[in-house]
Structures are given as structure tokens and as C-alpha cells.
Amino acid sequence: MLGSIAELFFWFFWEFLLSFLLYTTGAVVLGVLSFGRIQKPLYFPGVFNSEKRLAKNDFFSVYITGFFFYLVLLTLIIW
Numbered sequence: 001m002l003g004s005i006a007e008l009f010f011w012f013f014w015e016f017l018l019s020f021l022l023y024t025t026g027a028v029v030l031g032v033l034s035f036g037r038i039q040k041p042l043y044f045p046g047v048f049n050s051e052k053r054l055a056k057n058d059f060f061s062v063y064i065t066g067f068f069f070y071l072v073l074l075t076l077i078i079w
Helices: 002-033 045-054 056-078
Strands: none
Touching: 002 045, 002 056
């Protein structure tokens, strides 16, 4: 029972908070690094989940960009 609650909490945390944060960061980083040539839409948290389901392939590349931004930032902080 406790494992199920922990798994549910992790899923909620990932689905709503981390995915929104990684997507938003990735969209901003892509816009800044390309000097505005690559523009990805920024969504409000309430609209984000419905839009994410419509365009999975486009969202994945922005997620990865946001993830690598935080990975590089963490690496620089540790170094």
C-alpha cells in the first residue's frame, strides 16, 4: 500500500511539475540559443497537459533540451 502511494506521488510530481518545468526551460533555451529563430509555444500549467498529448514528438525534443540544460547546470555547480 505504501509503495503504491509513493509511486502515485512520484507520477504526480513528474507529470505535473517536472514535465512542465523541463518543457518551459527547453523552450526558452532553444529560443535564446537560436536568437529567436526556433520558437516553441509556452503554455500555462492548466493548458500544458492537454497540449502535451496532442504533439508528443515535438514536445520530446524540447524536454530533452530542458533536461540537458539542468544537467549542464548541475555539472557546472559540482565542478
